[in-house]
Amino acid sequence: MGARLRFVLDQLGQIVDPDLASAAVDLAHGVIATAPSGCTVDLIVPAGSEATIRGVGEVRTLGLARRELAASWQLGIAPGVGGGMIHSPSLFAPLVKHDRVHDDDQTTVTLWDLRAWDAPELLSKNQVSWQRGMLRRAVKHADAVVVPSHAVAARLSELARLGDRVRVIAGAPPRGFVVPDDAGRRRNALSLPDEYVVLTGSESSLRDGFRGAVAAAVDAVVLDAPDGAEPRYVEIASAAGLPERRAHVRGALAVEDRAAVLAGASVFAATGDFAGWPWRAVEAMALGVPVVAIDTGSHRDVVADGGTLVAADEIAGAIEQAAGPAAERLRILASDRSRAFSWASSGERLWGLHADL
Structure with missing residues (x-):
């Protein structure tokens, strides 16, 4: 039986950060397109989301809407999510205690920037507080934190004790990013x-x-x-x-x-x-x-x-x-x-x- 990668898409129903929302969907397409033989991609989405991405397997729709889910996951409460290999293309992730060795549960996240620490004036106070809190949860529970460049990795190592759990995977322009006819x-x-x-x-x-x-x-x-x-x-x-x-x-x-x-x-x-x-x-x-x-x-x-x-x-x-x-x-x-x-x-x-x- 092949592996199943469970991919968190939190902004299908409510766009909070357009760049993160676009990157999440684009990365999902990239993961689906490059899935090894026999492997599938499932989605985890908040209540009220409509997933229309081709090539996905199971879609797990949770019982809470995005706002309530953000608060729940910040407290470490993640009912109904289940285990397995989970990746979130942001810090919006079920970062809770799990057993990677015996149960093959994995949770990884992507951290695209460090504005909450280096340029907090560009974000709301709530966003700054939430991101900082979720990074603390990632330090405790993430099996890996993906960052888009080596410079971000170096800066992150100054902010959090993640050791060799930091990995570098670059992003890309939005899919189909071309000059519009009009x-x-x-x-x-x-x-x-x-x-x-x-x-x-x-x-x-x-x-x-x-x-x-x-x-x-x-x-x-x-x-x-x-x-x-x-x-x-x-x-x-x-x-x-x-x-x-x-x-x-x-x-x-x-x-x-x-x-x-x-x-x-x-x-x-x-x-x-x-x-x-x-x-x-x-x-x-x-x-x-x-x-x-x-x-x-x-x-x-x-x-x-x-x-x-x-x-x-x-x-x-x-x-x-x-x-x-x-x-x-x-x-x-x-x-x-x-x-x-x-x-x-x-x-x-x-x-x-x-x-x-």
Whole structure:
């Protein structure tokens, strides 16, 4: 009888974090596509979820909705889940005592970033508290914690005593992440100008990115801004020399809108320095957009030679170069680097992890 990998999908009915929700479904497809002969993938989902993923075996729908399940699992109460090989593509997992040696029960989780520790201002207080609490449970009960890069692994080792239970498996761009046919219409609907750079980062890191937009003589579009952050971000842009009318602050966008925005950018600049998977940088590379990023461990691991990595105080000049003479070369490098990542590869390595355990 082949192995059954039980995969937790918590955001099918309620999207809390769009990046995690998308990555979870994409990784599930990768795991299904690379299942060894005779092995199957089952799903564990909260009440109120509708699973429509092809190729899955059994779907275990639990008795609690997502919100109640999050509170229950944080307390270590996981009735009705059952055992076996379980992987959650986030910290949302039944992290309870189990016996891997005698019962072949395994529980692994993926931790995509360490914002709750390194950049808590980007999350709500409840999210920070919940993630920190669930990592403590992972330290006690997870058989492995998967992280997307070696830099995240190194930082995690400073925060938690996990020893050799930390494993590195990279992510990938969203499946089918392409420029939509109506990209121009979508950009117009978002009131974006013809020429702009796209920035991501925190309040403390965006100033140099805005200066880069000034140097390149284009507008700046900030993606993934927290709710209520627009007035503060516009003030930072103004202090950096970018007029208010040329700073366009947007929150989380739908995948198609995000692809349209990134595809229209002269440059994508990642100014944040927390340890984590750089979602937007990977998406920008997939679309062949010139990438500039702060030289951090995470960006060295993931962006590598697919973009320009510079110190924070050099990012303005790098944006100017990337929007001008270096643009074509950086487009080619970005496209080439993006081919290093695929969800099939991630799924295959996850199967390998559970086989090792």
